[in-house]
Amino acid sequence: MGKVIIIGAGPAGLSAAITIAEKGLDVLVIDEYMVGGGRLLGQLYEEPNGNWWNGIKESKSLVERAKNAGVEIQLHTPVSNIERIDDEWVIYTESEVHYTSHLLLATGAAETPLPIPGWTLPGVMSVGAAQVMTNVQRVKPGNRGVIVGVNVLSSAIAMELKIANIDVACITLPKMNIPTEKSADPMEVMNSLLHVSHMAPSAFVKLGSKLMTNDFMKRMGITFFPKNGVKMWDIPIMLRKAVVEIYGDGKVEGVKIATISPSGEVVAGTEENISADFVCIAGGLYPLAELAAVAGCPFYHIEELGGYVPLHNEQMQTPVEGLYVAGNITGIEGAKVAISQGVTAGLAIANDVLGGGLESNIQQAIADIETTRDNAYIQFHPEVKEGKRKLQQYWEEHQNKSVAITL
Amino acid sequence: MTNRILNHPVLDPIDESEVVTFTFDNKEYKGLRHESIAAALLANGVRTLRHHEESGTPRGIYCNIGHCFECRVSVNGEQGVRACLTPVQEGMNIESGGKLLTTVRDWRASQNG
Numbered sequence: 001m002g003k004v005i006i007i008g009a010g011p012a013g014l015s016a017a018i019t020i021a022e023k024g025l026d027v028l029v030i031d032e033y034m035v036g037g038g039r040l041l042g043q044l045y046e047e048p049n050g051n052w053w054n055g056i057k058e059s060k061s062l063v064e065r066a067k068n069a070g071v072e073i074q075l076h077t078p079v080s081n082i083e084r085i086d087d088e089w090v091i092y093t094e095s096e097v098h099y100t101s102h103l104l105l106a107t108g109a110a111e112t113p114l115p116i117p118g119w120t121l122p123g124v125m126s127v128g129a130a131q132v133m134t135n136v137q138r139v140k141p142g143n144r145g146v147i148v149g150v151n152v153l154s155s156a157i158a159m160e161l162k163i164a165n166i167d168v169a170c171i172t173l174p175k176m177n178i179p180t181e182k183s184a185d186p187m188e189v190m191n192s193l194l195h196v197s198h199m200a201p202s203a204f205v206k207l208g209s210k211l212m213t214n215d216f217m218k219r220m221g222i223t224f225f226p227k228n229g230v231k232m233w234d235i236p237i238m239l240r241k242a243v244v245e246i247y248g249d250g251k252v253e254g255v256k257i258a259t260i261s262p263s264g265e266v267v268a269g270t271e272e273n274i275s276a277d278f279v280c281i282a283g284g285l286y287p288l289a290e291l292a293a294v295a296g297c298p299f300y301h302i303e304e305l306g307g308y309v310p311l312h313n314e315q316m317q318t319p320v321e322g323l324y325v326a327g328n329i330t331g332i333e334g335a336k337v338a339i340s341q342g343v344t345a346g347l348a349i350a351n352d353v354l355g356g357g358l359e360s361n362i363q364q365a366i367a368d369i370e371t372t373r374d375n376a377y378i379q380f381h382p383e384v385k386e387g388k389r390k391l392q393q394y395w396e397e398h399q400n401k402s403v404a405i406t407l
Numbered sequence: 408m409t410n411r412i413l414n415h416p417v418l419d420p421i422d423e424s425e426v427v428t429f430t431f432d433n434k435e436y437k438g439l440r441h442e443s444i445a446a447a448l449l450a451n452g453v454r455t456l457r458h459h460e461e462s463g464t465p466r467g468i469y470c471n472i473g474h475c476f477e478c479r480v481s482v483n484g485e486q487g488v489r490a491c492l493t494p495v496q497e498g499m500n501i502e503s504g505g506k507l508l509t510t511v512r513d514w515r516a517s518q519n520g
Binding site for chain 2: 033034039044076078120122125128129132133163
């Protein structure tokens, strides 16, 4: 019996590996980063009960548990291709070729870039890049930054920068153009922020967001949104300003911002410069699913899940034989959901390899994903459950079609 | 000059015990073992990792987790190594990339104009 291969050593991949190894099977986890933990590594926030969710500690403990369970982890190993030959998956890394009957893709998410004039200057980086530099590599991305893009991820990371004593001049919108459209529309952004208002430390912001339950109130909110923004953790969040250009000679020296109308149009003559030595671009996360595409898995675009996701069922199994998915590749959610999805995928794989016997554990694990989702502190999309429901429907349609073809 | 976050209010202090010496474009720098090439250079105030092959404009890290390949450098003669994913090591010889002669672009318009 060969070993199960998992691509991605983040919370989903590691928890799947632990689950499979604890059932007595051999597991190899491959990841291209230099430390195990994936995007969990950068996470740092205070939970409502006053405890800190420390991504580095959580990652270390997952890696430790995996190693104790006998999991082999190969770091700093990029996977360049996968293909199915006969009845096996062939995984090509830069140094070796691996074979397996059961392959789990837990490749996580990537950040959507927002093209803005000047964005190739050294000092411009994705907001996740600044998070990794600060919390994982422990080097300041700069002394004073501007964050372009107002969303759950950028607000959370702004706070992390603040904790590390890095000055954030403001969080603001990008100038509206075709690719930035949604991120640049104040109304859209306001809508997406309202469901995370419970994270705001100010009672005023919490109360304000409760009042914004209908469109008229939201429109009023945007129209009268203070030009200099409202402050969250002492950082101005400006929904009525947009970055029109990032400037600097050979590196970032600042951004040019302008006032925008409630619908996102730049008001001429309002441009001003804000000095900064780094700029974070925050376009939000999307499932990183290239390997599933290479493997021939069908995809569906589901807005609520963050983009194109590979088709899969509740047991994290795709319609492609021997191919499973778990974590943010299945939709953008927090690390705790990824962990419970990893457990489910791990059980489904072990059940298939061992020829059954784990059905009730799988049902329990599926129920646990739902509970974790309901209790999640950070929800990246308010309608994530609706997204999952759509996916389930696509799965059933796909199954019915396959049956029809077979008949 | 160092931009390292030595004492973080929540996270553990970093291990500064193992210092490595490496070169970037023939200049010597010191970094910490277990940090990435990109982090070691940024801690030394170096943001520009290469110049674009066609336009010659400076580039640094963008995604910092290996997706975008903006941070590609040469390490001990091997091209296309991602500085954000590669741990810095003692004696590493790192070189940035520069503008290349390109045959990709259609130059006719600019020649006629």
